[in-house]
Amino acid sequence: MSTTDGGRLTTHVLDTASGKPAAGLSISLFKVSGNSHRKVKTVVTNSDGRCDEPLLAGHAFQAGQYELVFSAGAYFRATGLALPEPMFLDEVPIRFGMSEEKHYHVPLLISPYGYSTYRGS
Template identity: 65%
Template sequence: MGKLTTHVLDTANGRPGAGIRIELHALASGDARRLLKTTVTNQDGRCDAPLLEGEAFVAGEYELVFHAGDYFAATGAALPQPRFVDRVVLRFGVADADAHYHVPLLVSPWSYSTYRGS
């Protein structure tokens, strides 16, 4: 059975992104979104459980929203207003719901990247 997981790495400070709020949305036709879950990363920058798994994990399009700007503000980072990186929105597709989709975020106040991990 497949599952969806994520983790966050704070590349500006070289540590896990702990305490980052994440929203998971399912996308329907057009830009219609349906909130599936809201969670917060643990001290290791990971979620305590998969975001989706088993029968709840189906093929389709999803969106992860990482509240990175709030995280960096809480660390005391000097941020411009408006923030250059605030909410990071990652849209991705799941073609095989029997596979493991790991969608990590590497983020700083000035940049971010992602990839499909394992």
Template identity: 60%
Template sequence: MGRLSTHVLDTVSGGPAADVAVELYRLTADGGRTLVTTRRTNADGRTDTPLLAGDDFLPGTYELVFHIGAHFRATGAPVADPPFLDVVPLRVTLIEGHYHVPLLCSPWSYSTYRGS
């Protein structure tokens, strides 16, 4: 059994990014995608439950979509109009095990890695 979790960190404030909408899509071989779940990050920048776990975890390619532009507008961070980064999509291939995908972001940049 596998599990997919995430954590969003705001590098402008130096802390967790709360109330960020995160969508998870499963990608199909023909280029389509199916919405699996939509969550919001809590005060710690994490979702309250994993995005995928147990029987819902199926090997394949997924796309996490982070709506960070709304977070930065809500916090009063300096955001261009239109924002340079508004929605950040990340594609990951899951096989088995625990996948943790942190997103470190600002209105101008982001980075990610496979965490533990």
């Protein structure tokens, strides 16, 4: 089965403070069920701020509740920005549901002091 069949989950991260893709940012994906979080995988963004493969695709894709945790603090520390400790944003969790076998794209626009997300295409 190719990643264009059935459902798939993708993401990318843009650093709005620098106006560039957030390369080298660690992202953990969790399957959420009630109070339980089961880690599915951890990936690191490439030079384009994207993952090299979908986070879920094919047989691995299942409807349900998920959470992406973006390690924004570690990313911003690695850029050398002078930031206060504790940082305003460190780990950024985004919890969302997938109810259909479709493409779900969950991008993150991030700066040291704010973020936004949306369901992309």
